Amino acid sequence: MKNPIRTVSIIGAGNVAFHLARAFVQNTVQVKQIYNRTLHKAERIGEANKINYTDKISELEPADLFVIAASDSAITELSLHIPFDDTMVVHTSGSIPMSALKGNYRKGVLYPLQTFTKGKFLDYDDIPFFVEAESPENAEQLKDLAKRITNQVQIIDSDQRAKLHLAAVWACNFVNHMYSMGEEITKDAGLSFDYLKPLIKETAEKLEDLSPFEAQTGPAKRNDQIVIEKHLELMENSAARDLYRIISDSITQTHNNEL
Amino acid sequence: MKNPIRTVSIIGAGNVAFHLARAFVQNTVQVKQIYNRTLHKAERIGEANKINYTDKISELEPADLFVIAASDSAITELSLHIPFDDTMVVHTSGSIPMSALKGNYRKGVLYPLQTFTKGKFLDYDDIPFFVEAESPENAEQLKDLAKRITNQVQIIDSDQRAKLHLAAVWACNFVNHMYSMGEEITKDAGLSFDYLKPLIKETAEKLEDLSPFEAQTGPAKRNDQIVIEKHLELMENSAARDLYRIISDSITQTHNNEL
Numbered sequence: 001m002k003n004p005i006r007t008v009s010i011i012g013a014g015n016v017a018f019h020l021a022r023a024f025v026q027n028t029v030q031v032k033q034i035y036n037r038t039l040h041k042a043e044r045i046g047e048a049n050k051i052n053y054t055d056k057i058s059e060l061e062p063a064d065l066f067v068i069a070a071s072d073s074a075i076t077e078l079s080l081h082i083p084f085d086d087t088m089v090v091h092t093s094g095s096i097p098m099s100a101l102k103g104n105y106r107k108g109v110l111y112p113l114q115t116f117t118k119g120k121f122l123d124y125d126d127i128p129f130f131v132e133a134e135s136p137e138n139a140e141q142l143k144d145l146a147k148r149i150t151n152q153v154q155i156i157d158s159d160q161r162a163k164l165h166l167a168a169v170w171a172c173n174f175v176n177h178m179y180s181m182g183e184e185i186t187k188d189a190g191l192s193f194d195y196l197k198p199l200i201k202e203t204a205e206k207l208e209d210l211s212p213f214e215a216q217t218g219p220a221k222r223n224d225q226i227v228i229e230k231h232l233e234l235m236e237n238s239a240a241r242d243l244y245r246i247i248s249d250s251i252t253q254t255h256n257n258e259l
Numbered sequence: 260m261k262n263p264i265r266t267v268s269i270i271g272a273g274n275v276a277f278h279l280a281r282a283f284v285q286n287t288v289q290v291k292q293i294y295n296r297t298l299h300k301a302e303r304i305g306e307a308n309k310i311n312y313t314d315k316i317s318e319l320e321p322a323d324l325f326v327i328a329a330s331d332s333a334i335t336e337l338s339l340h341i342p343f344d345d346t347m348v349v350h351t352s353g354s355i356p357m358s359a360l361k362g363n364y365r366k367g368v369l370y371p372l373q374t375f376t377k378g379k380f381l382d383y384d385d386i387p388f389f390v391e392a393e394s395p396e397n398a399e400q401l402k403d404l405a406k407r408i409t410n411q412v413q414i415i416d417s418d419q420r421a422k423l424h425l426a427a428v429w430a431c432n433f434v435n436h437m438y439s440m441g442e443e444i445t446k447d448a449g450l451s452f453d454y455l456k457p458l459i460k461e462t463a464e465k466l467e468d469l470s471p472f473e474a475q476t477g478p479a480k481r482n483d484q485i486v487i488e489k490h491l492e493l494m495e496n497s498a499a500r501d502l503y504r505i506i507s508d509s510i511t512q513t514h515n516n517e518l
Contacts, residue, residue, distance in 0.1 A: 072486065095478075095486045113454060115461055115476055120468060122461065128454045156450070163448035166490045170503075171441035171455045172462045173477030175434050177510050180471040182430035189422035191415070195372060195387045196430045197466060202374055202381065203431045204463040207456060209379060212439040217374055218432030219354075227331065227354045231425045243509055244429075250502055251436050 003137075005088070005145045009033040009063040010051075011078050012070035013041035015116040016092050020069055023124040025049045027148045032063045057081045065145070067092060067110060068101075076100050088138060094165025097158040098132050108133035108142050111161055112150075115172050128152040130161055181240060213254075220251035262396075264347070264404045268292040268322040269310075270337055271329035272300035274375040275351050279328055282383040284308045286407045291322045316340045324404070326351060326369060327360075335359050347397060349390075353424025356417040357391050367392035367401050370420055371409075374431050387411040389420055440499060472513075479510035 008029055010017050013036035024031050031051045036042035039055040046053030054060070060083055068078050068091045075091045079101040082089050089101055090108040101107040109132040114122065129146040131153060133139040139155045146153040156164070179200065183193040206215045219227035228248055235241040267288055269276050272295035283290050290310045295301035298314035305312030313319070319342055327337050327350045334350045338360040341348050348360055349367040360366040368391040373381065388405040390412060392398040398414045405412040415423070438459065442452040465474045478486035487507055494500045 072483070095489060114458055115465070117465060117469070117474070120465070126457045128457065152454070154450075154454070156448075160448045160450060162489065163444055163493060164450060164454070166493050167441040167444035167448070167455060168458055169477055169479075169490065170437045170444065172458050173475070173479065173510070174437045174440075174506050175459070175462050176465075176471055176475050177479075177506060177513070178429045178433045178437060179466065180475065180513065181433075182426040183471050185422055185426040185429065189415075189419045189426070191413075191419060191423060193470070195411070195413070195423065196426060198385045198387065199373055199427055199431050200434070200463050200466065203434050204459050206374070206376060206379070206435075207438065207459065210376070211452070212435055212442050215376070216432070216435050216439065218428055220428075220432065220436075224331070230354060230421065231428065234422060234425050239509060239512065243505060246502060246505055247433050247436060250498060251432070253498065254436075254439065 003141060005064040005141050006030060007032050007063040008065045008067060008145075009035065009060065010045075011035050011066055011068045011082075012074075013038070013045055014069065014071070015118055016112070017067075017069035018045050018118070019114075019116045019122065019124070020067060020092070020112070021045050021049050021051060022121075023149045025051070026124070029145065029148055032061055033059075035060060057083065060084075063087060065090065065142075066105075072096050076102055079103055088133075088141070090133075090142065094161055094168065097162075098134075099158070106134060106138050108138055109158070109161065110142055110146060111164075113164065113168060124149050125151050128154065130154050130156045130164065132157055132161065181243070184240075185235075216251065216255060218251070220248035221255050223252050223256065262400060264323040264400050265289060266291050266322040267324045267326060267404075268294065268319065269304075270294050270325055270327045270341075271333075272297070272304055273328065273330070274377055275371070276326075276328035277304050277377070278375045278381065278383070279326060279351070279371070280304050280308050280310060281380075282408045284310070285383070288404065288407055291320055292318075294319060316342065319343075322346060324349065324401075325364075331355050335361055338362055347392075347400070349392075349401065353420055353427065356421075357393075358417070365393060365397050367397055368417070368420065369401055369405060370423075372423065372427060383408050384410050387413065389413050389415045389423065391416060391420065440502070443499075444494075475510065475514060477510070479507035480514050482511050482515065 009032045034042045034046050034053040042053035066089045072093050085104040088106040090110045098109050111130040112127050114127045127150050129150050131142040143153050186193050268291045293301045293305050293312040301312035325348045331352050344363040347365040349369045357368050370389040371386050373386045386409050388409050390401040402412050445452050
């Protein structure tokens with residue numbers, strides 16, 4: 001491979017920046033600098049990983065790659081301030097197209113598909129990374145870099161990435177909201193949410209053997225209106241009741257269309 | 260403890276019966292018989308666990324406990340046919356009250372809170388069991404029996420159990436439907452559902468450290484209408500779009516009420 005990426009600097013100091021910095025350093029990728037406009041956040045990541053940090057764009061030094069790991073709304077603004085042209089700049093967002101980067105440098109995306117929690121360490125080699133670039137050569141450079149962190153790297157375009165991000169909202173954010181509803185109901189019954197945890201674990205682990213379609217169980221799949229009506233009566237909060245009804249209808253329809 | 264339950268017979272041969280039989284036998288509880296009106300299903304469980312099996316109610320022998328592990332709609336009918344009075348009879352359903360058992364025997368419930376898959380073995384000692392009975396003494400007898408299988412046994416009443424079952428529908432059945440929606444979208448993008456699995460695993464594992472309320476992330480929690488609108492446009496299926504919108508609204512409201 002000609003022109004491998006040897007040096008990386010990170011723009012931003014949120015959760016993704018925290019974990020990417022750690023993942024790079026653990027895998028001996030040289031991280032030159034962390035930039036963040038609030039110095040103490042850059043400092044936190046810099047000190048933890050022995051990386052130089054700054055809150056001044058003018059202090060950025062040349063690097064082979066700048067990774068903008070910032071909120072969606074900050075990406076374009078930050079991309080305008082990278083003070084070099086002969087470099088590559090990527091963002092890490094699932095929902096923002098590569099074209100949101102505005103500059104004369106080479107552009108790309110490095111999207112890790114995972115939910116990152118502050119301070120909770122992860123096995124980065126399990127996390128799928130999705131890369132996009134303006135040329136096949138640049139995509140290969142990014143892919144080689146990501147392969148130093150993880151076993152799963154895939155080149156996809158901005159449209160595919162947007163769909164993947166949407167799928168992740170269902171499989172992570174919406175799933176977590178279902179957990180929340182379960183927690184509310186157990187609390188209301190005077191019971192600990194902990195009782196649900198083995199069930200939650202097994203529901204996720206079932207996917208090792210079965211597709212979600214095959215794994216579906218419960219009253220809505222059986223179209224068991226007796227249980228469904230009982231459950232609707234148990235929910236005092238009418239918003240929860242509406243949600244229960246529409247999700248149950250969706251399950252019933254999914255499984256009856258296929259019969 | 261006086262009068263411990265020494266012998267158990269199982270009525271029914273579905274998933275719960277399969278797993279309960281196995282859990283009892285593994286923990287040296289004597290299972291005398293499996294009854295099912297379709298003989299080959301009783302045979303499958305009987306042969307696998309070295310338990311006698313029958314398809315004739317008249318062949319049932321006395322036992323300290325009969326466990327009706329059958330579909331909700333079959334429980335009352337089966338309960339009428341237990342040919343003994345000096346015994347205890349329980350069902351295993353989350354959503355059916357103890358009073359659905361009709362007979363002159365002592366009545367109870369033994370509810371294992373887990374999703375059981377045919378042929379997939381589980382660590383039974385992790386599964387919470389919930390018991391109910393007509394007297395404290397009978398409840399203690401059931402509790403002692405369940406403790407031979409699992410570390411987590413709790414005495415609760417029929418109302419609490421109904422709520423727990425409702426919570427389980429959210430945390431398991433509805434969660435699995437969210438996985439299904441994610442699978443549909445990844446397939447539509449030409450990508451493997453496998454890419455979502457590390458995310459799904461981590462979303463469940465986060466609950467070891469955080470409550471679901473604390474663990475919530477994503478566009479709806481941030482009330483990020485730009486991403487939400489993009490996602491709504493990506494979904495061709497209007498039923499999926501409606502579901503996305505109502506779940507997102509629920510997340511946004513939950514997290515804005517608390518701010």
